[in-house]
Amino acid sequence: MLEKFYHSTIRKAVISFGNLFNNMYIDRRNENDEVIQTIKVPLSYAPRQKFLARLEAVPDTDVKKDVQVILPRMGFEMLSIGYDPNRRVSYIQQNRKISGNSNTADTQYAPSPYNVDVALYVYAKNQDDGLQIIEQILPYFNPDFNLSITAIPELNVQNDLPIILENISYDDQYEGDFYTRRMIMWTLMFTLKLNFYGPITKQGLINFAKVNFFNDEELKERMQRYSVEPGAGQTSGNVTSFIEKFEDF
Numbered sequence: 001m002l003e004k005f006y007h008s009t010i011r012k013a014v015i016s017f018g019n020l021f022n023n024m025y026i027d028r029r030n031e032n033d034e035v036i037q038t039i040k041v042p043l044s045y046a047p048r049q050k051f052l053a054r055l056e057a058v059p060d061t062d063v064k065k066d067v068q069v070i071l072p073r074m075g076f077e078m079l080s081i082g083y084d085p086n087r088r089v090s091y092i093q094q095n096r097k098i099s100g101n102s103n104t105a106d107t108q109y110a111p112s113p114y115n116v117d118v119a120l121y122v123y124a125k126n127q128d129d130g131l132q133i134i135e136q137i138l139p140y141f142n143p144d145f146n147l148s149i150t151a152i153p154e155l156n157v158q159n160d161l162p163i164i165l166e167n168i169s170y171d172d173q174y175e176g177d178f179y180t181r182r183m184i185m186w187t188l189m190f191t192l193k194l195n196f197y198g199p200i201t202k203q204g205l206i207n208f209a210k211v212n213f214f215n216d217e218e219l220k221e222r223m224q225r226y227s228v229e230p231g232a233g234q235t236s237g238n239v240t241s242f243i244e245k246f247e248d249f
Helices: 009-020 048-056 127-140
Strands: 025-029 035-040 043-045 073-083 094-098 104-109 112-124 144-152 157-173 183-196 201-204 209-213 224-230 242-248
Touching (some): 009 112, 009 183
Parallel strands (some): 043 073
Antiparallel strands (some): 025 035, 073 112, 112 183, 144 157, 157 183, 209 224
16 A cells, blocks of 8 residues: 655755754954954754763863864754644645646645654853854744745645744753863754655546536426537647537436
8 A cells, every 4th residue: 555755855854954054153252342253153963962972071181182072063853743733634635747748647645744843952161152143043933934845846846844933941051060061052942844745646637527417497307418528639638629518318
């Protein structure tokens, strides 16, 4: 029953999400409020626990180490996927496109709506670095931001990808002795509204139609049949003439 297909739906969404935050900079200033350094904030796809373990791996004080982890940094990860019944549409709706052979069409049934939860982490070693990053993100989400992606290139299906900012949490781990590394972490929780499409199938074009109907209200028992088909020599999808027939019975 299940067919082999792959539309890279999650991969496209995750890449689009990451590209939103892939070009962020912060400024370092001196006591005269002059910019002395501009830093690009690195971004990577990494689980939170793995990154925290790396930050907390403080080397022995007797061992000289120039750099442990460069901050600030940003990371994001996909957390969960859940069905969204509020966006469900009729299953019989289809996307169609005439294929290279004009006698057939590529068809695909309506997609299944799902919500994907994604977390964005901002790691900083001082308050000002973290606040600069957060203030460059929040104005764009009220509380959502829409991206346009090509969901199914074969059928030219374009989708809006709403990215909703659900909540923000803040954690400042500044407890311990002088050898403990300070870490400020902001966590931004997002929801991505995705549509998952099924396989693309071939379907023949409709060249003949027949309709049964009652044309006269006073003749309830009399039914008429109306049929239409391509005219002589017109057998492809580019039909320019028709043969119409009425029948009484």
